Amino acid sequence: MLVIKNLHAAIEGKKILRGISLEVKPGEIHAIMGPNGSGKSTLAAVLAGRDLAEVTEGSVTYFGRNLLEMAPEDRSREGIFLGFQYPIEIPGVSMVNFLKTAVNEHRKYKGLEPLSASDFLRIMREKKELVDIDSKLANRSVNEGFSGGEKKKNEIFQMAMLEPKLAILDETDSGLDIDALRVVANGVNKLKRPDNSAIVITHYQRLLDYIVPDVVHVLYDGRIVKSAGKELALELEEKGYDWIKKEVDNQN
Amino acid sequence: MAVNSELTELYSGIYTDNIRRIREGSTSFLNAFRDAAFDRFTTLGIPTRKNENYKYTNLDLFFRHNYKTYFIPDESDFVKAEEFRCDITDLDTHGVVLLNGFYPTINGKIRTLPGEILIGSLNEASRRFPDLVERHYGKYAKSNSDGLVHLNTAMASDGVFVHVPQGSHLNKPVQVINLVDSTEDVFNQHRNLIIVDDNADLTIIICDHTLSPQKFLTNAVTEIYVGENARFNIIRVQNEHNNACKVTHTFIHQGRNSYSSSNNLTLHGGLVRNNTYHFLGGEGAESSSFGLYLSDKWQHVDNLVSVEHAFPNCTSNQLFKGVLDEMSTGAFNGRIFVDPKAQGTLAYQKNNNILLTDDAKMYTKPQLEIYADDVKCSHGATVGQLDENALFYLQSRGIDKREAKLLLMLGFAHEVIQNIGVEALRERIDNLVMQRLKGELSRCASCMVKCG
Amino acid sequence: MLVYDKRKLMETDQDRIINDVTSGDYKYGFYTDIETEKIPRGLNEDTVRLISEKKEEPEWLLEFRLKSFRQWQNMKMPSWANLKIPEIDYQDIIYYAAPRQKPRVNSLDDIDPELKRTFDRLGIPLEEQKHLSGVAVDAVMDSVSVKTTFRETLAEMGIIFCSFSEAVREFPELVRRYMGSVVPYTDNFFAALNSAVFSDGSFCYVPKGIRCPMELSTYFRINSANTGQFERTLLVADEESYVSYLEGCTAPMRDENQLHAAVVEIIAEKNAEVKYSTVQNWYPGDKDGNGGIFNFVTKRGLCRGEGSKISWTQVETGSAITWKYPSCILRGDNSTGEFYSVAVTNNHQQADTGTKMIHIGRNTKSTIVSKGISAGYGQNSYRGLVKVLKNAKDARNFSQCDSLLLGDKCGAHTFPYLEVDNQSAIVEHEATTSKIGEDQIFYCNQRGISTEDAIGLIVNGYAREVINKLPMEFAVEAQKLLQISLEGSVG
Ligand SMILES: Nc1ncnc2c1ncn2[C@@H]1O[C@H](COP(=O)(O)OP(=O)(O)O)[C@@H](O)[C@H]1O
Numbered sequence A: 001m002l003v004i005k006n007l008h009a010a011i012e013g014k015k016i017l018r019g020i021s022l023e024v025k026p027g028e029i030h031a032i033m034g035p036n037g038s039g040k041s042t043l044a045a046v047l048a049g050r051d052l053a054e055v056t057e058g059s060v061t062y063f064g065r066n067l068l069e070m071a072p073e074d075r076s077r078e079g080i081f082l083g084f085q086y087p088i089e090i091p092g093v094s095m096v097n098f099l100k101t102a103v104n105e106h107r108k109y110k111g112l113e114p115l116s117a118s119d120f121l122r123i124m125r126e127k128k129e130l131v132d133i134d135s136k137l138a139n140r141s142v143n144e145g146f147s148g149g150e151k152k153k154n155e156i157f158q159m160a161m162l163e164p165k166l167a168i169l170d171e172t173d174s175g176l177d178i179d180a181l182r183v184v185a186n187g188v189n190k191l192k193r194p195d196n197s198a199i200v201i202t203h204y205q206r207l208l209d210y211i212v213p214d215v216v217h218v219l220y221d222g223r224i225v226k227s228a229g230k231e232l233a234l235e236l237e238e239k240g241y242d243w244i245k246k247e248v249d250n251q252n
Numbered sequence B: 001m002a003v004n005s006e007l008t009e010l011y012s013g014i015y016t017d018n019i020r021r022i023r024e025g026s027t028s029f030l031n032a033f034r035d036a037a038f039d040r041f042t043t044l045g046i047p048t049r050k051n052e053n054y055k056y057t058n059l060d061l062f063f064r065h066n067y068k069t070y071f072i073p074d075e076s077d078f079v080k081a082e083e084f085r086c087d088i089t090d091l092d093t094h095g096v097v098l099l100n101g102f103y104p105t106i107n108g109k110i111r112t113l114p115g116e117i118l119i120g121s122l123n124e125a126s127r128r129f130p131d132l133v134e135r136h137y138g139k140y141a142k143s144n145s146d147g148l149v150h151l152n153t154a155m156a157s158d159g160v161f162v163h164v165p166q167g168s169h170l171n172k173p174v175q176v177i178n179l180v181d182s183t184e185d186v187f188n189q190h191r192n193l194i195i196v197d198d199n200a201d202l203t204i205i206i207c208d209h210t211l212s213p214q215k216f217l218t219n220a221v222t223e224i225y226v227g228e229n230a231r232f233n234i235i236r237v238q239n240e241h242n243n244a245c246k247v248t249h250t251f252i253h254q255g256r257n258s259y260s261s262s263n264n265l266t267l268h269g270g271l272v273r274n275n276t277y278h279f280l281g282g283e284g285a286e287s288s289s290f291g292l293y294l295s296d297k298w299q300h301v302d303n304l305v306s307v308e309h310a311f312p313n314c315t316s317n318q319l320f321k322g323v324l325d326e327m328s329t330g331a332f333n334g335r336i337f338v339d340p341k342a343q344g345t346l347a348y349q350k351n352n353n354i355l356l357t358d359d360a361k362m363y364t365k366p367q368l369e370i371y372a373d374d375v376k377c378s379h380g381a382t383v384g385q386l387d388e389n390a391l392f393y394l395q396s397r398g399i400d401k402r403e404a405k406l407l408l409m410l411g412f413a414h415e416v417i418q419n420i421g422v423e424a425l426r427e428r429i430d431n432l433v434m435q436r437l438k439g440e441l442s443r444c445a446s447c448m449v450k451c452g
Numbered sequence C: 001m002l003v004y005d006k007r008k009l010m011e012t013d014q015d016r017i018i019n020d021v022t023s024g025d026y027k028y029g030f031y032t033d034i035e036t037e038k039i040p041r042g043l044n045e046d047t048v049r050l051i052s053e054k055k056e057e058p059e060w061l062l063e064f065r066l067k068s069f070r071q072w073q074n075m076k077m078p079s080w081a082n083l084k085i086p087e088i089d090y091q092d093i094i095y096y097a098a099p100r101q102k103p104r105v106n107s108l109d110d111i112d113p114e115l116k117r118t119f120d121r122l123g124i125p126l127e128e129q130k131h132l133s134g135v136a137v138d139a140v141m142d143s144v145s146v147k148t149t150f151r152e153t154l155a156e157m158g159i160i161f162c163s164f165s166e167a168v169r170e171f172p173e174l175v176r177r178y179m180g181s182v183v184p185y186t187d188n189f190f191a192a193l194n195s196a197v198f199s200d201g202s203f204c205y206v207p208k209g210i211r212c213p214m215e216l217s218t219y220f221r222i223n224s225a226n227t228g229q230f231e232r233t234l235l236v237a238d239e240e241s242y243v244s245y246l247e248g249c250t251a252p253m254r255d256e257n258q259l260h261a262a263v264v265e266i267i268a269e270k271n272a273e274v275k276y277s278t279v280q281n282w283y284p285g286d287k288d289g290n291g292g293i294f295n296f297v298t299k300r301g302l303c304r305g306e307g308s309k310i311s312w313t314q315v316e317t318g319s320a321i322t323w324k325y326p327s328c329i330l331r332g333d334n335s336t337g338e339f340y341s342v343a344v345t346n347n348h349q350q351a352d353t354g355t356k357m358i359h360i361g362r363n364t365k366s367t368i369v370s371k372g373i374s375a376g377y378g379q380n381s382y383r384g385l386v387k388v389l390k391n392a393k394d395a396r397n398f399s400q401c402d403s404l405l406l407g408d409k410c411g412a413h414t415f416p417y418l419e420v421d422n423q424s425a426i427v428e429h430e431a432t433t434s435k436i437g438e439d440q441i442f443y444c445n446q447r448g449i450s451t452e453d454a455i456g457l458i459v460n461g462y463a464r465e466v467i468n469k470l471p472m473e474f475a476v477e478a479q480k481l482l483q484i485s486l487e488g489s490v491g
């Protein structure tokens, strides 16, 4: 469903991504690991259409269409969901209002009628249980005053509401205690359908105990320097990134 | 503009009476500004409270007075200046002493310090370094509303001149000691010009003192040019008696990527009005404007601070704090102006005040005028008392209430003082502020005026 | 003023806000072709006499008008506001225009059906049975009040709610006692002008101990061309009473500017509380800044009694130029003043608005929350004064003034004045100015929300604190207005 070819991107003239190629097929889960600053969030942002990073070379196709030409909101409506590493606070805008707007935009795009308030609230209740999110959160402003864990759960909750085809989760596990981690991981697993895919960006192998990836990639200095099965994650956890850095630096 | 015609006439008269002598003592370049400036002065006049910028300051108290002399120096005047020694021990500076705004001849009129740095008399500089003076003089001191700036341009003939050439810097600050001394009530106006060229660095300390108990009125203009990537700090310590009025106009004009800071420390004075104008005239420039004022009796301290963001990506910060005791009054006029092309502006402004008595008064108007959109600006102002909770906390640790209050006030003031980059001066000011807040007279030891 | 069924509203308000917004055009810009009685253009003593005569006013009121007129002649238009106001020719304005109808409207049948249709179109049915929730409306078109609904119901509780003219006829003592006591005719240029030529407006008196059971509302409509609207509102809340009052306004789209100079006076006696809400939607002019209303209004409340409270809430989306400072004089000990404001300037609109809180009594409190939104070429200034007098022991004020910028041609300005003469006072002012958050917009985009809708959401969120202070019916209207008035402002 997603084909990335030789993708280069720069932020304010500084090269961040230096030739990434990756293919995600329906149903697959890809994990991306890598040291801080290697470009993981930048890759996620480019896929979601944040214009901060400028694509200088390469292509991305999504279900055969040129993804890079699509507006961010259309990518969302086409089923790409980004779980933000740092979810944004929007003061004064209630979660209900925010999500209802989002869900109905998705429906409009598909030619469906907007949901009535009562249907919407019913669906919201169901999904809330799925991710064990405090019902009070829904009445608060988007991410405002949420704890780190609540913000991350809230991302998964939004994912549940929008039912994406391709979920990109950027360090959704960071800063979570083990219970919250389990909730988040279970949420992702419950939402998993045979033809849906996910790109899971993480630092820690422990998430991958719950969400089992088909492939693990290591991103280093803007390039995918290693791809292997899930056992790679374990190896990284044990040995850190230094050996990979060495390997790469030796090749250069 | 509302004009106080009576006062304006009075000062026009002083101009007419003295202008011949003033012209005789000045270069033709300085004289060339006088007619137009006097014209502007007569239009704008002495500001009244109807002038939005002087809404909270009544200049009448000091301007409506028959000053016996308009000071134009005489060689014999300088002996006393030479006798004055600053008693800020440990303060290692290149010192300059001014008498009633003029540079004493006795020291030689211009000194050259390491790095070809010039310090001396503006009048002398306009003879010996006309190129330098002419490139900057009169370029930054501008006002559409304040007649006093023009009155200064019309009449001033001397003051401090500093030039720091490209890439030069001094290993210690320059200290200017302004003495006001006379046997008669005197009005004086001086004019300073400070040029800090590209990549240069200068710290200047200006100390204002009164040596005799006469009624004094000073109207001073300082023009400062800070070149590209240059750094400049000005620290003004104002310590005059209750019968003295000081109006300062400081114009700091900054180039690209330069930094400047200004710190107005008003410890004592009858009526003090400081106008500090920061012009961020190049991309990436940064300015800080600090002020601390402690007042009592019938003193009045007013700070006007204007920061103009004329170019993109500049940063500015204003922090002014005041403690007002007895019947004293304070005012703060803060302004941030962001030009349409000054995208990426960061600008902050804060004014906090503590009133210690039922008779003290504070008027503050922090203002933002923003014509660009990619900006982050904020301001805050408070008028209140010491934090009761903090006070109680200290008392609960066994500190008596008087002492606890003093500690809190020192802490309050220190937020400004800590920005003084010269360590010896910082300690000295902390000390002076403590004495001042304790109610002890905070004059330098050599001050002979008992103005308590 | 729109009136909705509250229950229905709860379910659908979100839908409404999101779906109902169709175009950025001014929806109320139509003109009603109705026979109107006008007096000739121009202003002199005879004009003042003529207005008074048409209204069959008593001598004392004519005297008041004439005094005001003479005062006005010696005054100049204020120039201190951060506004560019084109020259106004006060001799080119029609000072009185009234839909021709029977002088006294006794039943609904006496009202011209065209007029009824007009107010229906504006969402203000004049038939009481059409009101599903309790809102009593005084509908004012041009210079006169057309109809006040629910008068009788309110009268049963002793509440007087009627047009100003009727009040002059029927309750002259009350009007004489209070009119001009908060905003004297000498107060300022526009107040003097209004005092000379005011045509109608609303009057309300809530007696001791009565909580007014419904929202009282005045709806102002300018219809005729070349006319000025000068209405006066006088609201008196006697001891221990409560009233919530709403004000709405619209005007046809025209190329020339029209002047609206109103005066609102509120008096709150001991322990009384008055909430005054405005959704100001006068025609703002077109995209190039042609036409629109000049809205120069003097609004002031006096907390006369101990423990009284006056709360102003305003959502200002309309007018070409707004000059307006709803204020509170906190004279009674323990009295409270509040000011909550959202002001939008888009295209070439200008607003200089804010408040004055004058603390006179002990323990007086005031709160100011101002949210400015600038877009297009709009210029938006907050101007506020917090004054604590010497005897206002333990006075408290907190002010928060934020500005949001959408687009790089607009401006946002903040001019607060804090004057404190009492050491036990605590006065705090905070303000921020920033651009709308790009990361917030992107976050919304990523959830499938278009940039325009995202801005609507974010702006409404930003204004939430103020909108929440409005009565429910108004809150919905205000949210829609905010969204509409900013449409096309970002691209
Ligand atoms: N907004 C930005 N402006 C400038 N540089 C940025 C910005 N965001 C990220 N970078 C730089 O891009 C590089 C990659 O960052 P990021 O994609 O966040 O890495 P990761 O998610 O792998 O930790 C880092 O060097 C970072 O400093």
Ligand SMILES: [Mg+2]
Binding pocket: A040, A041, A042, A085, A170, A171
């Ligand atoms: Mg990251």
